Amino acid sequence: EIVLTQSPGTLSLSPGERATLSCRASQSVTSNYLAWYQQKPGQAPRLLVYGASSRATGIPDRFSGDGSGTDFTLTINRLEPEDFAVYYCQQYGSSPRTFGQGTRVEIK
Amino acid sequence: EVQLVQSGAEVKKPGESLKISCKASGYSFTSYWIGWVRQMPGKGLEWMGIIYPADSDTRYSPSFQGQVTISADKSITTAYLQWSSLKASDSAMYYCARPRWPGTSDAFDIWGQGTMVTVSS
Numbered sequence: 001e002i003v004l005t006q007s008p009g010t011l012s013l014s015p016g017e018r019a020t021l022s023c024r025a026s027q028s029v030t031s032n033y034l035a036w037y038q039q040k041p042g043q044a045p046r047l048l049v050y051g052a053s054s055r056a057t058g059i060p061d062r063f064s065g066d067g068s069g070t071d072f073t074l075t076i077n078r079l080e081p082e083d084f085a086v087y088y089c090q091q092y093g094s095s096p097r098t099f100g101q102g103t104r105v106e107i108k
Numbered sequence: 109e110v111q112l113v114q115s116g117a118e119v120k121k122p123g124e125s126l127k128i129s130c131k132a133s134g135y136s137f138t139s140y141w142i143g144w145v146r147q148m149p150g151k152g153l154e155w156m157g158i159i160y161p162a163d164s165d166t167r168y169s170p171s172f173q174g175q176v177t178i179s180a181d182k183s184i185t186t187a188y189l190q191w192s193s194l195k196a197s198d199s200a201m202y203y204c205a206r207p208r209w210p211g212t213s214d215a216f217d218i219w220g221q222g223t224m225v226t227v228s229s
Contacts, residue, residue, distance in 0.1 A: 001170070035215035037153075044203055044219035045145075045153065056208075056217055088153050092207075092215055096169035097143075099153040 002027055002091050004100035012108040019076040021103045023089035028069045030093025036065055036074045039102075040085045048087075049074060076105070110134035112142075112204050112220035119226045120194050127190035128223045130204030137185035138162040139210035144178060144189050147222075148200040156202075158213055159187060167213075194227045201225075 003026040011019055023034065032052040037045040047056040049065035052072055062077040076083055084107050089100040115129040130142065143158035157168040161180040168178070180187045187204055202223050205216035 033215075037216075039153075044205075044222055045216075046219075047208075047215055047217045050208060050215040050217075056215075090153075090155070090215065092213060095167060096171075097155040097158075097213065098169075099145075099155060102152045 001096055002029065002094050002098050004089050004091060004098055006087075006089060006100035006103045008103060009101075010104045010106060012106050013079055014108045015079050015081055017079050019074075019079055019083070019105050021074040021076075021087055021105075023067075023072040023074070023100050025070040025072075025091060029072075029091045032068050033091060033093030034065075034067070034072050035090045035092060036063075037088045037090065038083075038085050039088065045088065079105070081107075110206075110218055112206060112218055114202075114204060114220040114223045117224040117226070119228070121229055122194055122196055122227055124194050124227075125190070125192050126194055126225065127188050128202060128225065130187040130189075130220050132185045132187070132206070135206075136210070138182050140206050141211075141213050142180065142187040143205050143207070143213070143216060144176075144187075145203045145205060145216075146172075146200050147203065156189070160211075161185075161187065194225075196227050196229075199225060199227045 034052045036049040039045040053065045113131045144156040146154040156172045159166045204220040206218040207214035208217045
């Protein structure tokens with residue numbers, strides 16, 4: 001089973017700043033099948049990025065994903081108030097699919 | 109509109125059985141896998157398993173194998189998650205979700221609203 005480790009656990013930033021979230025896999029993610037989700041309190045997760053770097057439909061271009069192999073990054077440029085949430089990475093290249101433990105982006 | 113609508117919140121006692129549902133609409137139900145994800149209170153997301161409704165091919169995470177049963181009824185475009193004997197540790201929010209592409213276990217782009225299960229004596 002691939003273990004995904006996200007860092008940091010919490011990121012305290014101000015609106016307008018850039019957020020950089022990391023997701024490290026215990027082994028190489030097949031075909032870079034790595035997704036990022038955003039979850040706000042009381043809501044279901046929302047897909048942001050798939051295939052490590054492709055934005056999902058309707059996702060603003062301030063969200064960008066990068067990386068390959070075992071190291072992946074989600075960058076949020078110019079944080080908007082609605083971006084403060086918890087973010088999860090997920091690999092879907094190997095069974096079982098697994099999620100990281102999440103990074104909380106909070107208002108500083 | 110593509111959507112997954114889940115059954116309502118449940119409160120059960122330890123040892124009871126439970127089956128929660130996920131009703132799909134707006135797309136070809138038998139063409140897409142449907143997965144289940146657990147979220148315990150205040151915790152992260154856990155991938156439980158996935159089913160292909162066309163032939164009921166089902167895959168489980170080892171963490172959930174033998175603990176739950178995933179099924180689907182294509183005649184009513186509904187997927188299910190069931191327990192035969194609930195434990196307090198099964199208390200959580202459960203989401204169903206559909207992958208982006210048909211026939212693949214891709215990233216989930218369509219999610220149900222979640223079903224809260226509370227198990228308490």
